[in-house]
Amino acid sequence: MKITSIEIKQYAMPLDPPFKAAWDPAPRKKFATTLVFVHTDEGITGVGSGDLMFGFQGHEHLFIGQDPFDIERHNKVLDNIDFHYGRCWPLDLALWDLMGKATGKPVAELVGGKQKKLYAYASNGEIVSPEVRAERAQRFIEEGYKAMKIRFHHDDVRDDIKVIEEVRKAVGNKIEIMVDANQGWKMPWDVERTWDLKKAYQVSKELEQLNVFWLEEPLPHEQFDEMKRLREMSGIRIAGGEMNRRWHDFREMANRGSLDVYQPDVALSGGITGVKKIAEYVQANGAWFSPHTWSNGIGVLANLHLAAGVSDCPYLEFPYDPPTWTIDRRDYIQKEKLSVDADGFVHVPQKPGLGIELDEEALKKYEINSAYVGEKQ
Numbered sequence: 001m002k003i004t005s006i007e008i009k010q011y012a013m014p015l016d017p018p019f020k021a022a023w024d025p026a027p028r029k030k031f032a033t034t035l036v037f038v039h040t041d042e043g044i045t046g047v048g049s050g051d052l053m054f055g056f057q058g059h060e061h062l063f064i065g066q067d068p069f070d071i072e073r074h075n076k077v078l079d080n081i082d083f084h085y086g087r088c089w090p091l092d093l094a095l096w097d098l099m100g101k102a103t104g105k106p107v108a109e110l111v112g113g114k115q116k117k118l119y120a121y122a123s124n125g126e127i128v129s130p131e132v133r134a135e136r137a138q139r140f141i142e143e144g145y146k147a148m149k150i151r152f153h154h155d156d157v158r159d160d161i162k163v164i165e166e167v168r169k170a171v172g173n174k175i176e177i178m179v180d181a182n183q184g185w186k187m188p189w190d191v192e193r194t195w196d197l198k199k200a201y202q203v204s205k206e207l208e209q210l211n212v213f214w215l216e217e218p219l220p221h222e223q224f225d226e227m228k229r230l231r232e233m234s235g236i237r238i239a240g241g242e243m244n245r246r247w248h249d250f251r252e253m254a255n256r257g258s259l260d261v262y263q264p265d266v267a268l269s270g271g272i273t274g275v276k277k278i279a280e281y282v283q284a285n286g287a288w289f290s291p292h293t294w295s296n297g298i299g300v301l302a303n304l305h306l307a308a309g310v311s312d313c314p315y316l317e318f319p320y321d322p323p324t325w326t327i328d329r330r331d332y333i334q335k336e337k338l339s340v341d342a343d344g345f346v347h348v349p350q351k352p353g354l355g356i357e358l359d360e361e362a363l364k365k366y367e368i369n370s371a372y373v374g375e376k377q
């Protein structure tokens with residue numbers, strides 16, 4: 001089988017009302033998506049998404065005429081492109097989709113086949129009052145969720161802690177709570193100060209009293225030694241690494257023992273090929289792999305396949321915070337949206353490849369020309 005062409009298409013759905021992500025000072029008025037189609041001489045097409053493919057233009061020829069199954073070679077080329085220009089990992093996802101379709105297997109089976117479902121944790125995205133968050137927690141429990149993740153980002157961290165107190169008061173220990181401090185990285189326009197080790201430690205002590213499952217990104221993503229010290233001082237799990245771009249960071253963090261939970265995202269940090277190696281390495285060192293998935297529905301799906309295939313962690317991030325972040329918004333280009341069953345599980349689609357079903361009507365409605373995607377979201 002040979003790759004005959006690579007097609008990149010771009011889409012944007014207006015967000016009205018805008019989505020006010022806790023980690024972004026600018027409200028999001030649109031949701032941009034890039035789709036990568038890898039066509040072959042056997043008529044099979046692989047599809048990938050989850051990042052915008054900035055930096056890919058002009059590199060198509062490096063893949064045309066190649067066998068899609070030479071995945072280590074293609075991943076190395078993508079790593080080189082990442083080093084020089086930008087992240088283009090959705091192409092790795094499209095190649096895995098293609099290999100799954102060609103062999104008639106779901107990608108989760110090709111990468112390890114450890115399990116067919118994982119507990120979804122409802123990953124919340126916006127800052128709301130303690131009362132509203134407690135009501136939403138109650139609703140997640142009724143919908144079957146066994147875990148949820150709450151974002152911090154009030155001006156005063158004591159107001160964030162009040163949210164967790166209120167949720168515990170309302171629902172007790174009926175749901176696991178993860179906390180995401182979002183101190184690991186910033187949007188280009190955000191120059192606010194981040195936490196330091198002492199502040200992160202003080203917060204972790206409070207959260208331990210509230211039986212929090214993990215504290216995510218309490219420190220900037222490059223502070224490998226500070227994270228290690230925090231992890232040793234703290235009684236709760238420390239998670240991070242969602243935007244560490246290259247595999248060397250994970251080797252260094254794992255060797256130093258920086259984290260309990262490593263969260264590389266297949267759409268952002270190495271593709272399925274690269275993140276599989278990171279997952280195996282950190283798990284061999286006694287830590288967990290539980291990918292970040294907050295991109296779009298195809299990004300969630302691709303991370304689900306790898307996590308189900310190899311992960312020891314029972315939970316998968318499931319971006320969900322209605323009414324502002326709904327499954328319809330997240331999966332707007334997909335006809336078949338990814339959902340959670342009454343017991344809180346998200347299931348791996350048992351179709352060849354990643355199991356993506358595109359919504360042709362939505363694609364027609366939201367297609368844009370590529371220049372538009374480069375604008376601020």
Ligand SMILES: [Mg+2]
Pocket residue numbers: 180182216217242292
């Ligand atoms: Mg996070």
